Amino acid sequence: MTLTTRAFGGALVMHMRLYMFRQSRIITGLAMPVVIAAIAVLVLRHDAASPEKYFRVMIGSGMAGMWGAVLGTAMLTLRREREWYGTLPLLIATPARLEAIFGGYLLAEALAGFLAVVMSLSAGVLLLGSPVQVTSPATLLVSLPLAALAIAAVALPIMPLVLQAPLLTRWINGMDYPVWILAGFLFPISILPGWTTPLSYALPAYWASEALQQVTVPPGGAVGTWERAAPLWLATAVLCAVYVCGALLVQRLVVRRLHRTGILIAE
Amino acid sequence: MSIITVDRLRRTYTLTEGHWRRRRRTIEALNGISFEVPAGELFGLVGPNGAGKTTTVRILSTLLHPSGGSARVLGLDVATQAQELRRRIGILFGGERGLYGRVSGRHNLRYFANLYGMSRPHATRRIAELLERVGLASRADDRVDTYSRGMKQRLHIARALLHEPEVVFLDEPTIGLDPLGAREIRDLVRQLRASGQTILLTTHYMPEADELCDRLAVIAAGGLLAVASPQELRAQVPDMYVVEVTLREHRSDVVAELRRLCGPDGSLSIEERDGHHVASIQSMRWRDLVESIPATLGWDAIGPLMVREPSLEDVYLRLISGASAPLQAVSG
Numbered sequence: 210m211t212l213t214t215r216a217f218g219g220a221l222v223m224h225m226r227l228y229m230f231r232q233s234r235i236i237t238g239l240a241m242p243v244v245i246a247a248i249a250v251l252v253l254r255h256d257a258a259s260p261e262k263y264f265r266v267m268i269g270s271g272m273a274g275m276w277g278a279v280l281g282t283a284m285l286t287l288r289r290e291r292e293w294y295g296t297l298p299l300l301i302a303t304p305a306r307l308e309a310i311f312g313g314y315l316l317a318e319a320l321a322g323f324l325a326v327v328m329s330l331s332a333g334v335l336l337l338g339s340p341v342q343v344t345s346p347a348t349l350l351v352s353l354p355l356a357a358l359a360i361a362a363v364a365l366p367i368m369p370l371v372l373q374a375p376l377l378t379r380w381i382n383g384m385d386y387p388v389w390i391l392a393g394f395l396f397p398i399s400i401l402p403g404w405t406t407p408l409s410y411a412l413p414a415y416w417a418s419e420a421l422q423q424v425t426v427p428p429g430g431a432v433g434t435w436e437r438a439a440p441l442w443l444a445t446a447v448l449c450a451v452y453v454c455g456a457l458l459v460q461r462l463v464v465r466r467l468h469r470t471g472i473l474i475a476e
Numbered sequence: 477m478s479i480i481t482v483d484r485l486r487r488t489y490t491l492t493e494g495h496w497r498r499r500r501r502t503i504e505a506l507n508g509i510s511f512e513v514p515a516g517e518l519f520g521l522v523g524p525n526g527a528g529k530t531t532t533v534r535i536l537s538t539l540l541h542p543s544g545g546s547a548r549v550l551g552l553d554v555a556t557q558a559q560e561l562r563r564r565i566g567i568l569f570g571g572e573r574g575l576y577g578r579v580s581g582r583h584n585l586r587y588f589a590n591l592y593g594m595s596r597p598h599a600t601r602r603i604a605e606l607l608e609r610v611g612l613a614s615r616a617d618d619r620v621d622t623y624s625r626g627m628k629q630r631l632h633i634a635r636a637l638l639h640e641p642e643v644v645f646l647d648e649p650t651i652g653l654d655p656l657g658a659r660e661i662r663d664l665v666r667q668l669r670a671s672g673q674t675i676l677l678t679t680h681y682m683p684e685a686d687e688l689c690d691r692l693a694v695i696a697a698g699g700l701l702a703v704a705s706p707q708e709l710r711a712q713v714p715d716m717y718v719v720e721v722t723l724r725e726h727r728s729d730v731v732a733e734l735r736r737l738c739g740p741d742g743s744l745s746i747e748e749r750d751g752h753h754v755a756s757i758q759s760m761r762w763r764d765l766v767e768s769i770p771a772t773l774g775w776d777a778i779g780p781l782m783v784r785e786p787s788l789e790d791v792y793l794r795l796i797s798g799a800s801a802p803l804q805a806v807s808g
Binding site: 211212215216218219220222223226227294295296298299300301302303304305310468469470471 | 487489490534537538539540541555559560562563565567569571573574575576577578579583586587588589590591592593594635
């Protein structure tokens with residue numbers, strides 16, 4: 210096992226140990242998706258002609274919960290390590306790449322976000338009174354981790370930006386909602402102005418969300434198949450790779466600059 | 477062979493001030509210091525707060541790039557060969573921070589073992605060995621939040637030694653510790669030294685530096701004032717003695733008079749001991765002072781007067797105060 214994979218895995222496990230059982234985790238991971246799913250179901254309950262809307266909202270609210278938690282980690286990790294724990298200089302002094310450490314934190318948060326998806330699906334089932342029909346459980350099993358990966362990938366470039374400009378953390382809410390909207394978590398992007406469509410297509414979270422919609426359908430809905438999901442997975446994977454490469458490049462430039470300026474380790 | 481080589485090392489910080497009209501100000505934290513540390517030596521870096529000690533340690537431990545000059549550790553350049561160097565050095569920053577309080581001491585060490593790329597069996601063995609060595613084996617699975625400050629500092633030492641580094645940087649390891657905790661840390665440092673480890677230690681506690689270090693570099697305001705062993709530093713002021721006078725009252729006119737008597741070549745400091753104010757005057761004219769102080773102030777204003785040999789702290793204070801002609805720096 211290489212240093213990078215050990216660092217990545219170690220960071221993932223440490224992040225889970227530190228944050229899995231915090232009150233804020235329970236609120237964002239459990240309560241928020243349930244609340245959003247409940248509101249959506251109440252609003253849409255008379256629209257019997259399009260039950261797929263329920264499922265979009267149920268899955269989407271889970272994805273939104275996952276994104277909120279991952280964004281929080283992307284925004285606040287630096288602050289936690291530097292100002293709260295005082296561990297940032299020690300992390301930088303190890304031979305492990307900072308991006309491997311932060312990537313581990315983000316993926317841990319995204320994986321923990323599975324709970325949000327499960328909760329929102331469960332809430333939908335209970336509120337709708339009918340079981341969610343997963344037409345292809347195998348494709349669901351691929352789509353869920355891919356969705357976590359896509360959300361972590363969208364957050365990854367934010368970390369070097371926060372390293373460079375810590376004041377960005379004040380804009381945490383301002384960066385939360387646009388991704389919800391553009392990725393089509395809660396409603397299809399077709400209702401958005403046309404000029405936003407390319408922005409949606411540029412987000413791996415959009416393709417991951419679409420893939421999830423394909424494999425989980427309401428009773429009597431379309432059958433999800435590998436053939437329908439595969440292009441969406443491919444688009445998600447390619448965009449994830451682009452985001453990760455871009456984030457690594459920016460992070461290395463930023464860290465190099467901060468070693469010169471000394472801001473990174475300033476008390 | 478030198479394990480650490482610092483050559484005309486400079487470091488500046490640029491500060492930006494003002495909201496509308498941004499002004500840049502450059503602060504020089506290190507202004508060209510040079511020293512070398514041979515293998516197996518415990519080398520101390522002493523100086524007042526803001527002298528540049530921590531900046532030096534941060535450059536040597538690859539956290540900061542130098543603005544000028546060069547620094548090499550184990551033959552590797554700290555700026556261009558940082559990645560390779562990080563595997564071979566250990567670092568400890570003093571204070572309570574630098575640990576994850578919500579998890580156990582063992583989990584803290586396990587995490588850093590991963591960051592140093594240690595295999596699981598090796599890490600498990602090494603963590604158990606170090607926890608035993610620093611006396612934390614019985615509390616290893618408790619949350620770090622519940623540790624005393626001294627225990628946290630011992631855990632810091634275990635973390636710094638985890639990957640068996642060839643050089644260890646200890647930045648103020650006893651800061652904020654009670655005497656017992658500080659003694660425990662000093663004992664651990666002594667054990668490390670006895671095992672042949674090369675150590676660079678920063679502190680502003682002179683008795684600690686005197687007790688532990690083979691050689692010392694005294695720095696102030698980013699400049700190097702002297703590099704020598706504690707004995708050599710003391711020997712540089714053979715004629716200097718310290719006159720200590722107990723003041724019956726801490727009056728400004730008495731202090732002003734003492735300052736006048738002290739003259740430009742001596743240095744005066746006043747501290748409180750057991751409820752009394754004691755003036756310490758370091759001077760080469762100590763014989764004159766023993767006569768002139770009672771004669772000028774009278775025994776009504778002062779209590780017992782004594783003369784003692786200077787401690788390392790006195791030499792240090794004299795060096796950093798710049799009150800007299802600068803001492804000859806002994807090259808390392």
